[in-house]
Structures are given as structure tokens and as C-alpha cells.
Amino acid sequence: MMTRIGLISDVHANLPALEAVLSALSKRGVERIVCCGDLVDYAPWPNEVISRLQGMDVTCVLGNHDAAAIGSFPLALFAEEARVTVDWTRDVISPASTSYLASLEEVHTEGDFVVVHGSIRGPLWEYVRDPFVATEALATLDKQICFFGHSHIQGGYMSISGEVKTIDPHAKLSIVPEGKYLINPGSVGQPRDRDPRASYAVVDLGGGRGSVSFERVEYDIPAVMGAIDRAGLPHWLAERLEIGR
């Protein structure tokens, strides 16, 4: 039996982008939503994003920004300019949001798949964004699929009989029983692949077979840029949304 999953990641407190993705996913008839973490930081709606996803009973793992917001990831590991936004989030985050983030697992394992933010080896810190790291991650993956985020780059990596390939997000991916897959839906709230539209994926899975379609959806970027400025967050966070970098 096939299950249809809406796969999202790196929402980063961008509520208008999340709403656009959720409405696109509901039109695709997804049965559930899986999120690879980083609900907060970079935009002004951390509490709203958390309560929206909590209300939908989303399966979500902890990201490095989520951990930083609740004080369980050292600020020193963030670039200087990112610390400003972590401080901003810590000031506004509600007790309800804090306890939700504190309840999230770093690694979620279920059926044929694992969900992490960065990688299984380094759930909160490792970036899987080159074939070398991907080869190691695939070699140690004991499930068929690992869903991940963190790099804000849609696509991922796969191996079939030992050969590692980059997944092209512009084509529909077929899942076959003999393959292993690292699948990144891209970022909902702050894409970094020069396409500013919100990223997500639709995954059909069942009995070791299925498919992944990588999707984009437009949302009101100028409105979010204005809200970032009004909230007193750094203006470069608004600028990068416009160019998708």
C-alpha cells in the first residue's frame, strides 16, 4: 500500500511560505507531513509556525536553529551574523513553543526511512552537500531512505549497486528496492539554490518502491521582506529571500 507524504524542511519562521506549501500539499492529497527541522530563526513568525505544524500532527525532528532557540545548541557554533537572529528568536519564543521544540527527536526512525536535520552522524551540524559526505552517509545508512535538510538545497543523493549519484530535483525520482536514497525537499522559508520560491517534495512510498517529486510554489516575498524589516531582524535576511541565496 502506498503512502503519500508531504516532505518539508527549514521553514525558518516564514509563515506565508509555509501556508503556500501547506495549501499546495493539501491539493496533492498527502496523508501526512514529515519535516526535517529548523522551524525557527530568520523570519518573524516562530510561534505561529510551530503552532500551525503542531496542530497538523506533523512528524518533525530537531534542527540546529531549533536547538539554539531553546538553549541546547551552543551559540558559538553559529556564524557571527546568525547569532543576531538566534537572540531575536530567544526573546520572542513562547513557553509552549519551547516545550514543543524540546520534545523533538534528533533522529526519527520509522519503517523504511530515517528523518534527520543534517545527517545521521551529525544530526544538528553536518551538511550533506557534496558527493564525498553523501557517499559516507549512504554507506552507513541501514534503512532505504534518509530524509534530511540543513543545506536548503533541493535534491540529494542516491546509490544503486554502489554507484553514488546526485539527484536531479527537476525530474521525478523513482524509488526502487535496490536503491538507497538521501532526499532533501529544500527549504520552505529560505531557499538557497537561486530559485526564491518555497521548496517541498511529495513522496509516494510503499513496499520499497515509490517516487519523489520535487516542487516549488510562489508566495508573497515582498510582504515577508517588509515584516522582517519591521521586526528589526537584519535586512540581509530580507534580501536573500528575493534572490533565493
Ligand code: ZN
Ligand atoms: Zn536551516
